[in-house]
Amino acid sequence: MRGILAGSVVYLLALSLGAAQAQEPPRATVTALSDEIAVDSPPVVTLGRPVALDAPPSSDQTVRRVSYNDPVPLSGPGLLQVRGGDGQPPGGVSTPPPGAPILPASPNEQYNCGVATQNPAAHSWWDKTKDFCGGFPWFGKGNGLDSNPNHRLFESDNAFPGFISPVTNPFYFEDPRSLTELRPIFMYQATPIKNFTFHGGDIEFLGLQARVAITDQFSFVINELGLIWSEPNSPTGDFQTHDGFTELKLGPKFTFYRNESSGTVAAAGLTFDLPVGDHNVLQDTGDLSLVPYLSVAQRIIRTPYGTLNGMGTLGYNVSLDNQRSDNLFLSLHTDFDVGDLHRIYPLLELNSFYYTSNGKQENVGFEGADLFNFGSEHVSGKGEVSLALGARFKINDHIQVGGAFETPITTHSYLQDFRVTFDLIFRY
Secondary structure, three states: OHHHHHHHHHHHHHHHHHHHHHOOOOOOOOOOOOOOOOOOOOOOOOOOOOOOOOOOOOOOOOOOOOOOOOOOOOOEOOEOOOOOOOOOOHHHOOOOOOOOOOOOOOHHHHHHOOOOOOOHHHOOHHHHHHHHHOOOOOOOOOOOOOOOOOOOOOOOOOOOOOOOOOOOOOOOOOOOOOOOEEEEEEEEEEOOOOOOOOOOOEEEEEEEEEEEEOOOOEEEEEEEOEEEEEEOOOOEOOEOOEEEEOOEEEEEEEEEEEEOOOOEEEEEEEEEEEOOOOHHHOOOOOOOEEEEEEEEEEEEEEEOOEEEEEEEEEEEEEEOOOOOOEEEEEEEEEEEEEOOOOOEEEEEEEEEEEEEEOOOOEOOOOOOOOOOOOOEOOOOOOEEEEEEEEEEEEOOOOEEEEEEEEEEOOOOOOOOOEEEEEEEEEEO
16 A cells, blocks of 8 residues: 555656746757858949939939938928928928917827827726736736737636546546536445445435636636445445435635646645535545645646547645545546547546544444545545546547546555546636
């Protein structure tokens, strides 16, 4: 268990290292220029000997006579007369008579001449607010709350088309990009026969996730909202066959680093785990848990056959009372963008939960990972790791589907014998 966690942490640190290296500015290369520049072509224009104005024209047709006229004085206040070589206005344009009124320049012309055309005091309070907050890198610099002129309000960050969102552990494994989407999710989970309560029973979840990208750095996430069916084969105590509403998980996310050239995205967020679900499916344990997390995505390597990408989320689920158990979780994802077509992505994901403290709700020795927080009294110091194999297919830029088969790879498998996850994403 410790070896798997150590390897997972190394993988997540490797993704973070890509973000750190991307911050180094490129070194400029200076190339010395030759001291002598050869000129092979003859000059285009040459000056000949000065000739008097009353001299006869030259017989050389390649010689063109030019002359210099003294500046013509102004004939009126603020009026400049332009005349050609023959002393007449060019193009047959007549000049106004002396004393004629001078028309003021248009606002656009005044602006072109450097004249302030707007009164700063006439700006609205909203304009002043946008100007002030625009100095911060995470606030709007475009229209409204847009973070740059190319980003529209509520539009998903589409600067990384080669990335995909993870499939498994959907309530905690978070894509670091700022996204606007609806994501229906279905999970079927078979429980281990050796679990004395569920004893080979099954659990189903059907729900919806929602994300709103306020800017390409600020977003709000509803991580879990739905229904759950719990069907233990040996029901006892609070563990009965029931269905009901799940807990509600939601919170803000801040994408603090984006580097399109290196393919690096990093975000931090805080999820509020509200136990407001139904008691008969054990979705109301305790009062509240806070889930701070860090998520990183990195383009790893490009090949002639496609691009390998990685993503990881590290977080801690801490309760604000002693009824719920606490855990440290880590989820890792790698996928391959086949042919760089941004359509087909085979993927591999790893999810681990390590319980750091017991709860005081249920006198059992197992927990529910991402589906339940039983408040178990005998799980501290234990953990579980699962591995998932699946794929994601992008129908177009706005619709994609994903699926994965997940199974435990450690001896401690509290509530999962295997799990199948499917999702459908509608993204703006």
